[in-house]
Amino acid sequence: MFSMGTLRTSEAAALLRVGPETLRAWERRFGYPKPQSPPGDHRLYSHGEVVALRDALEQGLSIAAAVSRAREALSTDTSTLVGALAGLELDRADSAMESALALRPMERSVEEVLLPALGAISDRYGTGGAPWAFAARWADGWLRRAKRLAPPPIRGRAILVGDATRDELDPDALAVRALELFCGRSCVRVMALPVGVASGLSDVVGSLSPDAVVIAGGHVPDDDVALWAYRVRAAAGPLPMALFRRSHRGANVRTTGTRLLPDMPFGAQRELLALIDGRRPSRVREIGAEPVRDGDHEHREAQA
Amino acid sequence: MRRLRAVRPVEVDKGGLEVVSFCGHCAMRPEPVAQAQPSRVCGHCGLGLVLQATVDLAPRPDEPFLVIDTTLSVCAVSAAAEVLLGIDETQAVNKHVADFLVPADANAPSAENLLALLVEVAGGAGDSRTAVVRPRQEFGVRFRARIGPCGPPHAALLVLT
Numbered sequence: 001m002f003s004m005g006t007l008r009t010s011e012a013a014a015l016l017r018v019g020p021e022t023l024r025a026w027e028r029r030f031g032y033p034k035p036q037s038p039p040g041d042h043r044l045y046s047h048g049e050v051v052a053l054r055d056a057l058e059q060g061l062s063i064a065a066a067v068s069r070a071r072e073a074l075s076t077d078t079s080t081l082v083g084a085l086a087g088l089e090l091d092r093a094d095s096a097m098e099s100a101l102a103l104r105p106m107e108r109s110v111e112e113v114l115l116p117a118l119g120a121i122s123d124r125y126g127t128g129g130a131p132w133a134f135a136a137r138w139a140d141g142w143l144r145r146a147k148r149l150a151p152p153p154i155r156g157r158a159i160l161v162g163d164a165t166r167d168e169l170d171p172d173a174l175a176v177r178a179l180e181l182f183c184g185r186s187c188v189r190v191m192a193l194p195v196g197v198a199s200g201l202s203d204v205v206g207s208l209s210p211d212a213v214v215i216a217g218g219h220v221p222d223d224d225v226a227l228w229a230y231r232v233r234a235a236a237g238p239l240p241m242a243l244f245r246r247s248h249r250g251a252n253v254r255t256t257g258t259r260l261l262p263d264m265p266f267g268a269q270r271e272l273l274a275l276i277d278g279r280r281p282s283r284v285r286e287i288g289a290e291p292v293r294d295g296d297h298e299h300r301e302a303q304a
Numbered sequence: 305m306r307r308l309r310a311v312r313p314v315e316v317d318k319g320g321l322e323v324v325s326f327c328g329h330c331a332m333r334p335e336p337v338a339q340a341q342p343s344r345v346c347g348h349c350g351l352g353l354v355l356q357a358t359v360d361l362a363p364r365p366d367e368p369f370l371v372i373d374t375t376l377s378v379c380a381v382s383a384a385a386e387v388l389l390g391i392d393e394t395q396a397v398n399k400h401v402a403d404f405l406v407p408a409d410a411n412a413p414s415a416e417n418l419l420a421l422l423v424e425v426a427g428g429a430g431d432s433r434t435a436v437v438r439p440r441q442e443f444g445v446r447f448r449a450r451i452g453p454c455g456p457p458h459a460a461l462l463v464l465t
Contacts, residue, residue, distance in 0.1 A: 017343035022350035029351060030394055057344060061371050061459050062328045062353055062380030064397045 006036070006044035006105065015050050016057065030067045036105070048103025049074065074103055074112075081117035085135040086124070093138055106146065106185060107266045110178050114139055115265075118174055127171055140168045143177040150184035157276045159183055160210040161192040162228055164246065165217030172245040176216040178265035179244060179272075186273055195220050195228040202235035210236060211276040214261070216244040240275050244268050319431075321358040328352040328371055328380040329393075331363045352380065357461050361432045361452040369463040371454060372401050374426040376419060379459060388464065389439055405462070408438035408446045425453050426460035437464070 012033065013020045023045075026032065033050055035043035052070040060066035077100040084092035096117075100109040118139055125131040161180060165173040176192070183190045191208050193201070195215065213232055215225055229241060242259040259275065261268035315323040325334050329352025334342075346352045355371065356362075363369045368385035370378055378401055381393040389404055396404065407418040418437065424430040432452030438445055447464040454461035 016345075018345050018350065022345060025350050057353065059457055060353060060379075061355065061373065061455075061457065062393065062397065063345070063351055064381075064393045065379045066353070067394075068397050 007047055007050055009035070009043050009045070012045040012050045016054055026063065026067070030064060032067045032071065036108075046104050046108065052103065077103070077113045078117050078120070081113055082120045085117060085121050085138065086131065088131075088134055090138060094142070097142060107182055107269075110143070110146075110181070111264055111266055114142070115174065115178065118171075122171060127169065133169055136169050136171075136174065139174050140177060143174065143181050147177075147181045147184050150181065151187050153184075153187050153189035155187035157187075157273075158189040158191070158208050158210045159272065159276065160205065160208055160213045160232065161190060162195040162213060162215040162225065162232070163192045163217060164195045164215055164220035164225055166219040170217060170219055172217045172219075175245055175263070175265050179214070179216065179268050182265055182269040183272065186269065188273070188276070192216075195225050198228070198231060201228075201231050205232055205235040210239060212240040212242060212272060214242045214244050214272065215246060218246045242268075242272060242275065315356070317358055321360070323356050324359050324362045325354050325356050326362050328355045329383055331365045331367065331369070331382055331384070349383070351383075355380075355454050355459075355461070356456070357452060357454040358432060361450055361454070361461060361463065363461075363463045367463050367465060369461060370401065370405070372422050372426055372460045372462060374423055374458070376401050376422060376426075378404065385464065401462075402440065404440055405437045405449075406440050407435065409436040421451060422460045422462070425451055426458060428453050428455070428458040437462075 007015065009020045009023060013023045016023065023033070027035065033045050033053055035045050049070065052073045053066060056066035056069040056073070057063070060069065077096055080099070081093055081096035084090075084096055097109065097114065100113040103109075104112065118135055121135045122132055127136075161176065163173075163176060165176055167173065180190045180192055189208065191204065191210075193204065213229065215229065233239065240259065242261050244261045244265075245263060259271070261271050317323050326332065327334065327346035327348060330346060330349040332346065332348040334347060334354050344353045346354060363382065366384060367382075368388045369382045370385055371380035373379050377398050378396045381389075381391060381396050385391075386393055391404060401422065402419070418435055421430065421433060421435065425433075430453065432450060435449050435451055436446055437449050438447065450461075450463040450465060452461055453459070
């Protein structure tokens with residue numbers, strides 16, 4: 001997805017006044033600037049990363065030193081966020097994320113700034129006290145706000161997330177929220193339900209018509225998760241199942257054909273999209289057009 | 305008016321010495337370009353920035369060298385120096401120069417002389433001099449080094465010969 005915050009290879013190279021091949025040579029040698037390259041798409045560079053490197057090159061003595069300085073400039077957002085959360089300053093925490101978003105896309109802002117900052121808070125204070133509770137609640141709220149700004153689910157895909165985290169203070173819960181956000185930003189409809197919820201589950205599954213089910217989090221015991229998964233399958237039929245942030249329990253989960261997703265939410269989102277996009281033809285439709293039901297296609301073919 | 309093609313403009317430093325440009329990675333001399341604001345990135349290897357030093361100090365393409373700033377941090381390691389010292393530029397930048405090179409001159413009273421010289425030169429104050437150095441943790445290997453100012457910005461160039 002192209003956005004104002006990204007540059008194509010030729011644009012990034014022009015901004016840095018080098019050739020595209022030089023940019024790729026830097027990527028191989030220094031790992032920077034790091035492009036996002038969705039499968040089959042062009043490489044897209046973060047505008048913030050490229051500008052930070054351009055500024056560092058102007059005053060640098062070597063490419064390696066400039067890359068180091070540019071990385072340092074970008075990492076200050078994480079330090080600022082950690083400082084704001086440790087100081088219980090909500091406004092400064094919001095500002096730190098705004099600064100991060102000015103330099104990176106949402107996915108990388110979350111993975112490179114928000115989640116590492118929360119990791120630093122948990123390392124410093126543990127996850128049982130007030131500092132963690134404050135930071136986790138702020139991060140949860142921030143991710144939910146970001147999710148509300150996600151584009152409509154025009155991809156025609158849906159994912160049901162069985163939330164097996166303890167509560168919003170569970171350290172895995174933020175990664176689960178991030179996964180929901182990233183899937184939502186990929187125009188996928190996402191619904192998260194606690195795995196303890198059984199009543200009305202078949203109605204939800206019937207309404208959502210999920211393409212995959214993700215069991216996320218490691219707090220709920222395997223037996224409860226297996227029961228929930230059985231109920232979902234009873235309502236929706238066989239569906240691809242994936243586990244997220246449950247790897248320490250993965251060997252014991254009683255599901256068949258279950259896929260283990262990477263621990264980082266962006267990697268998990270990429271695998272999930274590949275999983276559901278490879279499952280059946282896309283039902284992509286334009287916003288405002290009539291919804292396309294599975295039966296419509298066969299009906300039109302029969303008419304033709 | 306006839307143009308003398310064999311004559312080329314020569315840049316000189318404050319002391320009147322000829323200054324040449326070279327890549328901070330491969331040490332190649334950049335081709336003259338007509339752009340108003342040419343890129344600082346080397347057009348040969350693309351992995352170094354173009355620096356300037358006096359002609360007697362600037363490295364030849366086969367000479368290993370390091371660039372050090374006023375904080376004595378390594379800022380650049382040439383491709384030849386990577387091979388010679390067995391270090392990787394990406395790992396070496398921002399580390400103290402003494403992590404890689406130490407004085408090996410038996411007549412020098414202490415290590416501070418080399419470091420003081422580097423600080424002085426990196427600040428743009430000193431002239432080119434020579435010193436004897438060896439890789440840290442290695443004995444029986446010594447290199448003569450030309451040390452002098454380079455830039456921009458101000459830094460010390462240490463060429464191993």
